Amino acid sequence: MKKVYYGLLSLLCAGLVSCAKDEAQSSLKGRIDVRVNTDQSLSDDVSRAAGEVTEPDLKDFALTIASADGEVSNSWDSFEKFEPVFVEVGTYTVTASYGEAESEGFDALSYLGSTNVEVRKDETAEATVTCTINKAKVSVAYTDDFKKYFSSYSAYVSSSKGNKVTYTADETRGAYFVPGDLSLFLELTRQGISQKITLNPKNFTAEVKHEYRLTMDVDASTASLNIIFNDNPASEENVSINISDEALNAAPPVFTPYGFKSGTPLEVLEGETVSDKLEAYLNAPAGLSKCELTTVSEALKAQGWPEKVDLMKLTEEQSQKLTELGLSTRGLGANHDKIALIDFRNVLSHLYCVADGNDTHVFTLKATDALTKVSDDLVLNVTTRNNGFAITLPESVPYGVNTMTVSLNLEGDPSQVTFWYMFMNVWQEFTAEQVDIQPGAEANKYAVTLTYPMPLNYTDTNVKFKAEHRNKRFEGEVRVDDPELTLSLKNGDADVWATKAYLQVTASAKSRASRTISSSTVEIQYKEGEDWKAWPHQSYDAETGLFLLTGLGEGASETEGVPYTLRAVYKRGGEAVSLSEELSITTEPKAQVGNAGFEEWHTASHSFNVSADIFGNPHYRDWYLPWNENEADIWWAVNSKKTMLSECTAANLDFKVFPTVSWSSSNKANGEKSIQVATVATGAWAVPTGGAVTAHAGEIWIGTANDNGDHASEGHSFVSRPTSLSFWYQYSPVKSETFYMKIELKAEDGAVLASNEIAKGASETAGKTITLPFEYSVNKKVSSIYMVFKSSTADSPEYNTKVEMEIAGKNQTSHIGSVLRIDDIKLNYE
Structure with missing residues (x-):
């Protein structure tokens, strides 16, 4: 069945048409008139005749006219309000609709139709829209045999949209569904069955503009439930289900x-x-x-x-x-x-x-x-x-800085947020080291300081920023200011030492002509309380373009530097005319090596895998290690195992085997002990002529030793750049032997930044302090420090036949060669 609705163009008089032409004048416009046809027919798989469908009223149709790019130029919520419209020349899509396209149920009938029209200048394009039912219709019926078999019954259809439409026992209407998968459920009660059961006997895919009729029938002789699909008993889509008492009484899922x-x-x-x-x-x-x-x-x-x-x-x-x-x-x-x-x-x-x-x-x-x-x-x-994830960006960032602080709102773990910056049109993620998150005064609010790998010194484009938390994303842009003066660290933290700092002052592009940077125009100030004061020790190098502040770091400890807040001030005639942003720096700590005075020791006992002594007792030897027992942070390593693993026979008990490294309590600079690094001879001693003997130079170094007493690693983590090294030493060589000492400070990439050594240290019986200066090759942060001392530089060190000497506070006899004593190692910061 079809019904046609016409627009109001047919009711317009000739005078209105004439007026409309006058309005259009010579512009490139034409008109659109619309009429709507409704096709209420439904079809099914057996091409059955259409069921009766309630005819919608004209006023309930909506109408839209959209241009070729999809932009809606005109719309009406009721077709009776429509009047022909003037539009620009072109192609348009006219769409008419009725009802809610996504609703499902008995009252969910809806129509949809559209057509394209070509509008020409000064002409009327008539659009005829045929609206058809854009859903599927489903009805459920029950035979008399079915009604007799069950004492109560009802059905419902569940759709892929998640909707559920219930058909009561006396429901004869059909319900409308969005095309998609549908499932039929029956809720049944039979006399003698303990409880109501629910069956899902039929599932099918509903197509648009189709009607589906499901008839519930029972064959009592076979205890079968038969579902006749679309009134066709022979259809392969019909189903037959066992509904015997045994089956109905079976436990459901x-x-x-x-x-x-x-x-x-x-x-x-x-x-x-x-x-x-x-x-x-x-x-x-x-x-x-x-x-x-x-x-x-x-x-x-x-x-x-x-x-x-x-x-x-x-x-x-x-x-x-x-x-x-x-x-x-x-x-x-x-x-x-x-x-x-x-x-x-x-x-x-x-x-x-x-x-x-x-x-x-x-x-x-x-x-x-x-x-x-x-x-x-x-x-x-x-x-x-809702975790409230939100980012608030600053309006702008200062020119030349490499940090930006944003506000983060989040209930949850802020470390789960990732932050990104745009570089060369590619998003780059900030590393963990480049993100500093600090809690704010209010709950779930944080100040996030982001360190960029480059200065933000471009003012022609904004800084593009992105933050992501799981499935949420924020993107924004920040403007870079063009300040008159910028104070920064040219090489980042590497420009800040323990007692000095190198600073870069730049003028903005706009003010560069009137801002000449020199020691007479720019002053570096520091903040003391709420007051700003000129740093008393500052100079400017015109060749490098850097200011040097010296005398920093007063009050620094071995683990903590001193923080400063600085700014640059441009002066003219003694008066400040412009200021830079504040710059916060912290000097390096005045770090020292661990156990630098060698006062910390402990003794370990070692058992040799050799024959027992004349009393049958196993041989034990003590060796001495320059750190406290159970020390968590060990700095030094010794090569004592080179002598501790040597043979010792019962026949030569007077020739003891001693460690190459121990302490001395009588030969020292300060405190109670110094470290004693000695050459020790070991081997199989034969009486009286002697046998094969090996002499090992004593060695101590910063790092770790393996089981053979050799170097397993060299160096210890370190963060400061001293200007020199001082230590007290005493050296008693055999014959003309010399001792060796070396120190290295390395960057994270392994590059040696500064070093010094004593290649051939001479005899020193009284003991004295020596100072070795450092010259740094590049301006990088220090990552590790290495130091080594050896009692002899000879390939085959000499030794005395028999010597009585102090070994760890005791006078003992052994075959000892050159002896080097070290005390009071100190790293100097000037």
């Missing part, structure tokens, strides 16, 4: 939730998860046939999560997406049986709020067994509490 209660909202912070289980356990005694998951979540939908899916018949794409978004299942694959598990715990981290407030995500599980019995719905209702 049952879901058991763990970690939640069905239908009760579970609140979690956006992007977070729960520590306990969040699982649905499914038991289907008759065997599983279907397990449907219906999801209502705008966040998951945006990420590709299907709104409705059978977990037992997933496509490869669906399975991959659900797994990617955290869903885990067991027992629902090809080898499914009677039990299954659906785990939602890891899904929670993918939930986010699409708007400013909290958001709700609903997961509904429904299972069907082999007898088409249906479980009660299990509903996981999750409310994500």
Whole structure:
């Protein structure tokens, strides 16, 4: 059946037409007039005649006219308000609609139609729009045999949109559904059956402009439920189901939730998860046939999560997406049986709020067994509490700085936020070292200082910035100021030493002509309390263009430097005419090496794998280590194991074997001890002629030793740049031997920044202090320090036949060569 509605053009008089032409004048415009046809027919798979459909009223049709680019130029919520319209020459799409296209139910009838028209100058284009029903219609009927078999009954149809339309026992109307997958459910009660049962006997895909009739029939002789599809008893789409008392009494599928209660909202912070289980356990005694998951979540939908899916018949794409978004299942694959598990715990981290407030995500599980019995719905209702993620950017950043502070609002862990900057049209992520997050005065508010790898010195384009937290993103831009004066560190922290700092002062491009940087025009000031004062020791190098501040770091400790707040002031005639932004620096600490006075020692006992002494006792020797027992931060290593692992026979007990490194309490500069590095001879001693003997030079170094007493590593972490090294020493060589000493300061990349050495240290019996200066090759931060002392530089050190000397505070006899004593190592900062 068709019905035609005409626009009001036919009612316009000739005078109105004439006036309209006058208005159009010579502009490139034409008119559009519209008439609407409604086609109310429905078809099904057997091309059955159309059912009766209520005719909509003209006033309930809406109308839109859109240009070729999709922009709506005219619209009317009621067709009776339409009048022909003048539009620019071109192609237009005219669309008429009735009802809500996405609604489903008995009163959800809707129509849609559109057509294209070509508008020419000074002509009227007539658009004829035929509107057809844009949904599928479904009706349910029951035979007398069906009504006799069950004491009560009803049906409902569930759609892929997640809607549920109920058909009561006396319902004769058809309901309208958006085209897609539909499932028929029957809720039945039979006399003698303990409880109402739910069956899911029919599933089908509904097409637009089709009508589907499902007739419920019962064959009592075979205890079968027969569903006649579209009034065609011979159709292959009809179904027959066992409804014997035994089958009806069989237990339906049952879901058991763990970690939640069905239908009760579970609140979690956006992007977070729960520590306990969040699982649905499914038991289907008759065997599983279907397990449907219906999801209502705008966040998951945006990420590709299907709104409705059978977990037992997933496509490869669906399975991959659900797994990617955290869903885990067991027992629902090809080898499914009677039990299954659906785990939602890891899904929670993918939930986010699409708007400013909290958001709700609903997961509904429904299972069907082999007898088409249906479980009660299990509903996981999750409310994500909005974490308030928001970024506030500064209006601008000073010219030439390499830091920017933004405000972050977030309930949750701010370290989970990633920050990005644009470089060469590519987004680059700030590293952890470039992000400093400090809590603000209010809860969930943070000040985030970002350190760029380059100065922000471009004013022609804005600084592009991005921040991401899980599924949320912020993008913005910040303007770079063009200040008259900028104070900065040209080489970053490497320009700040323990007692000095190199500063760069630049004038802006606009003020460069009137701002000549020199020691007579620019003054570096520091903040003391609320007052600004000129730094008393400053100079300017015109060749490098840098200011040098000396005399910094007063009061620094071995672990902490001294902070300063500085600024540059441009002066004219003694008066300040412009100021730079403030610059905060912290000097390097005046660090020292560990156990520099060698007062800390402990003794370890070593057992030799050799024959016992004449009394049958195993041989033990003590060796001495320059750090406290159980020390967490060990600086020094010794090569004493070179002598401690030598042989010692019972026949030569007077020739002891001693460590190459020990302490001396009688030969020192200050304190109670110094370190004693001695050459020791070891080997198999034969009486009286002697045997093979090896002499080892004593050695101590910063690093670690292996089991053979050799270097396993060299160096210890260090952060400061001293100007020189001082230490006290005493050296008693055998014959004309010399000692060796070296120190190195290295950068993080391994480059040696400064070093010094004593290649051939001469005899010094009284003891004296020596100072070795450092010259730094490049301006980099120090990362490690290495130092080594050796008692002899000879390839085959000499030794005395028998010497009595102090070994760790005791006078003992051994074969000792050259002896070097070291004390009071000090790194100087000037």
